[in-house]
Amino acid sequence: MAANPRNTSQLRLDEEVREIEEGLRRASKREQFKLKQRWAVRSHGPPPVQYLQLTRS
Incomplete structure (x- = not known):
């Protein structure tokens, strides 16, 4: 999650x-990770971490 x-x-x-992407490419267990980007995250609404847990695939 990111916002400026x-x-x-x-x-x-x-x-x-x-x-981060480059580090994951070098990691031995890289297949266990999936990097998803969320830009311009807002602070109102559900807490961001809770939202990501609910929307993860």
């Missing part, structure tokens, strides 16, 4: 995701 709120320093979220 207005009036804050620009985050390099795309670079962080790329580094």
Whole structure:
């Protein structure tokens, strides 16, 4: 989950995701992981972690 709120320093979220993807490609058990991206996550509504648990495939 990622968000870069207005009036804050620009985050390099795309670079962080790329580094995570590269790490997973090198991992010995990479088939056990699936990286899903959620951008511009809002703080209202269901708690983000709970939402992702409900929507995971």
